[in-house]
Amino acid sequence: MNIYVLVKRTFDTEEKIVLNGGAIQEDGAEFIINPYDEYAIEEAIQVRDAQGGEVTVVTIGGEDAEKQLRTALAMGADKAVLINTEDDVEDLDQYSVAHILSEYLKDKDADLILGGNVAIDGGSGQVGPRLAELLGINYVTTITNLEIDSDTVKIVRDVEGDSEVIETSLPLLVTAQQGLNEPRYPSLPGIMKAKKKPLEELELDDLDIDEDDVEAKTETVEIFLPAEKEAGRVLQGELKDQVKELVQLLHTEAKVI
């Protein structure tokens, strides 16, 4: 089975966001593989181990993203591809990213493409479905279980807390929801092996993409931080009286009940 995983390098969830000159400051921040993409990588490895084949992890970004690709290789992926857009384009939106990925994947005959259902930075969740549409293949988002039996694929998908049991077929793109699996940590031998696994670097030219064709359709005009929330009141007195006071406050002051 020919398996591809879409991976994004994101801020560690522990990081605070600091603005510098209107942009998010990246210096000194820790970066990780987008947590939802980790589920996708784990699932890809499990499918390969059960069915045979090869797992290729793909990312779009700059040189720095190599680190996250190596981590994915250390987890057990076979090959990695970095589509380096650093020198070519400044701003990519979901339209651009899906377009670039589809140009890369269009002649790869992927049986299964996996990704996270959303990236914890941009939070749009668009790239997977957009890519599937461009490739002309089916997609299922927010999956929590995947079973492949030759051509038939059985999926459980999370829909706002309910579960949908779905049947579909390959080729297919799926996006991972929490609960799909427990992503493994890279083992020491895995980390050693990862250093020798192939990591291919491509630029837009290598994919015959003209920068104008992937120009973003949307534009971020400003980034700002939410107003600092001031610590509120910690109630005092007998617990029973505190509860009484709280309910009164919610009813008369905050007017939410």
Added chain:
Amino acid sequence: MSKKVLVLGEVREGSLRNVSFEAIAAGKTIADGGEVVGVLIGDSVENVSSEMIQYGADRVITVEHPHLKQYTSDGFSQAFMACVDAEQPEAIVFGHTALGKDLSPKIASKLQSGLISDVTKIEGEGEDAVFIRPIYSGKAFEKVKVKEGVLFITIRPNNIAPLEKDESRTGEVSSQAVDITNLRTVIKEVVRKASEGVDLSEAKVIIAGGRGVKSEEGFKPLQDLATLLGGAVGASRGACDADYCDYSLQIGQTGKVVTPDLYIACGISGAIQHLAGMSNSKIIVAINKDPEANIFKVADYGIIGDLFEVVPMLIEEFKTILVNA
């Protein structure tokens, strides 16, 4: 310049979801005097069309077909694209719901357009409209504009106020014929797990539990309080990882991002990942034994105490208020 806006109305168990009314209001702001056209897709949806008009849609198109009884991206995209082809809209609004999140990128891809997802606020009107959306799960926000093509947005439930319902409003309801073919996905079964039918992302009140809840049974008083207030139960990652509840309840940077009117955090310490998912709630109440817990830093009101003592007292006290209300 005024715009013609298509707004997808989402029907669940026979009723329109609140977010659809909010989407109509967003559509009005974008339309800048242009027409707001509601679109309803399903096997039998005509009965809710008048409600869309009462909430501000100028007219409604229904697309009905037996294959549209359940949502599939293939079926609904064919139905919606038939309306796009017939109407040639300049703008489109969906709710940022499970359905909206799944369908909107496919439509945007077909239209080769941008898509601004998860909008929480619109600044300005018509041409000058700028869309505000959370990034890093609400640790920051961005203002986004469309550079070219159709203006397509999805709006987060509970953030944009719907228009006042006007039962005297009338408008044309027409049906769009469609041929639904090549459905590649078959839904075999839907297992309902969501609490009392109130979805976390749309709930006005959320009672959330953390590690302090201690067990699956520990969620029972929280569920009772949620039911009393017509709300939903959520959880921190700690509670999910400890198997006290399903991952679908998780609120935080991984998990759901919620903005209810009232968020009551019970036995939640307030890790930064959790705060990212709920700190934009209108009113936050923290109940925790540990006075040093981080959650008190974002709470409007705090009670230092054991949730198993406080929550049952809260239930009794709310009952008194609700009876007298």
